[in-house]
Amino acid sequence: MTAPRRIPALAAFSAALGLAAAPVVADDYDTRLRKLAEARLAALAAEPALLAALRERNAGPDRSAAEIEALDLDWRAQVGAASAPLIEAVTGRPASLRLQKMRDASQGLLTEIILMDRHGLNVAVSDVTSDYWQGDEAKWTETYGAGAGSVHVSEVEFDESTQTYQAQVSMPVADPDTGGVAGAVTFGVNVEFLE
Secondary structure, eight states: OOOOOBOOOOHHHHHHHTOOOOOOBGGGHHHHHHHHIIIIIHHHHTOHHHHHHHHHHHTSOOOOHHHHHHHHHHHHHHTTOSOOHHHHHHHTSHHHHHHHHHHHHTTTSEEEEEEEOTTSBEEEESSOOSOSBOTTSHHHHTTTTTOTTOOEEOOOEEETTTTEEEEEEEEEEEETTTTEEEEEEEEEEEGGGOO
């Protein structure tokens, strides 16, 4: 039997969660990330500015599958292009600027934040995503579709865009006025900050 794989870490993460600074192995990621979701990320997901952005977007007309596909293809074509009106419209929103501040205030713990509407479309992003529609991915289907209180934690993967090992922690954004779910939010977490 081989010894568990040690993971590089930073003591700040454990301190933030009130955990002892013990070495972390791959099996501990899910537990630690779920604790992070409960201790810190849920409060970020409940920010009024994010809920307001979702309410505004969700008040608009329904989108057909063809419209969603066309928007997603348009977004993908604009990534890295000189002209990117769809991407600029999303990244220029006040909610996107708020997500950027959240990411920056995390001091490297959060690598990206994506706010998604009832269709799984980007409402606000801290960083440009590779696609516009997240609705076919577990980050949306296992949170928005699962309802309030659900949390999805992805596998740890090397992210080319951030050059970090990260996992995505996703959860629905509840609307306290309706008791329903307004959208979902995904936090990219740099696991090198896990102790």
